[in-house]
Amino acid sequence: MTDASFIQVKNLVKYYPVYSTGVLTKKQVGKVHAVDDITFDIRKQETFALVGESGCGKTTTARLMLNLIEPTSGQVIVDGENVIEKFKSADRKERLKIRRKMQMIFQNPYGSLDPRMTISDIIAEPLVIHGHVDKKCHSERVYELLKLVGLEEYHAERYPHEFSGGQRQRICIARALAVEPEFIVADEPVSSLDVSIRAQILNLLAELQKTMGLSFLYISHDLSSVRQISQRVAVMYLGEIVELADTDELFDNSLHPYTQALIDAVPIPDPKAKNINARLKGEVPSPINPPIGCRFNPRCPKATKECTETKPALLEARKNHLVACYHNG
Secondary structure, three states: OOOOEEEEEEEEEEEEEEEEEOOOOEEEEEEEEEEEEEEEEEEOOOEEEEEOOOOOOHHHHHHHHOOOOOOOEEEEEEOOEEHHHHHHHOOHHHHHHHHHHEEEEOOOOOOOOOOOOOHHHHHHHHHHHHOOOOHHHHHHHHHHHHHHOOOOHHHHHOOHHHOOHHHHHHHHHHHHHOOOOOEEEEEOOOOOOOHHHHHHHHHHHHHHHHHHOOEEEEEEOOHHHHHHHOOEEEEEEOOEEEEEEEHHHHHHOOOOHHHHHHHHOOOOOOOOOOOHHHOOOOOOOOOOOOOOOOOOHHHOOOOOHHHHOOOOOOEEEEOOEEEOOOOOO
């Protein structure tokens, strides 16, 4: 961890119980290893990316950090304060104070907007809940936020279905900014958008970071956008972090076979080119019964007996470059 860390995630764990039900009985027979003992930090005014295949635990990690899901164990420390414990013991006023620091842009912009509310009501709702802006100034603040994300004042009286996907995502960004947060989780914010619109949203997030001093957790499986917007990247596989490094270092000198496979899978702008290195054998194992040792070993071309017996620790292989692999040379 660095002294400049704004958020520290320490040994975060989330298991979901699996039950076998009978006519009169309900017995736990296993657990889903959604997030399994991960540790990382996010610095002030940094965009930290979390990447991996669908189902690897990226979104669960984000929801745990914001206490939208209660963790099984672990710590989330914001400005030196353990917010997991704070949410358990604090009153509503203190919990809202923490919520103001940390906001989220959800993956599906249409699904996260109430279709019965106008855009004005949607963006003003956080102002009402937190009470940090005088009620007389709500309309003015809504207009300011709309302009900040590239929309117009007249958009305030429309409904979500009257906007394009890119515009709806801008509305979600405006809502997240309404409480003046210091940290925002962007959960695949461009995955449902056209390529040209993606670039606009990514540029908007980068500009907001510069002008407002925001820190971002950027979640994505689109490595092209990750390289464009992030300063550091953590790669997740089956609930665990397998590699963590500065963005350029990770893309240029990846050490874990899974990271290399993800990078090889990025589409090449040549219809005649065939990237045979991008193919991974096998399927992702079940998180209910993950493999012993390295969880990637059933699909790894470098796997040896050691990989199937003992789990590799996430260690520094190069300066500021951590990897959990016995074969990272």
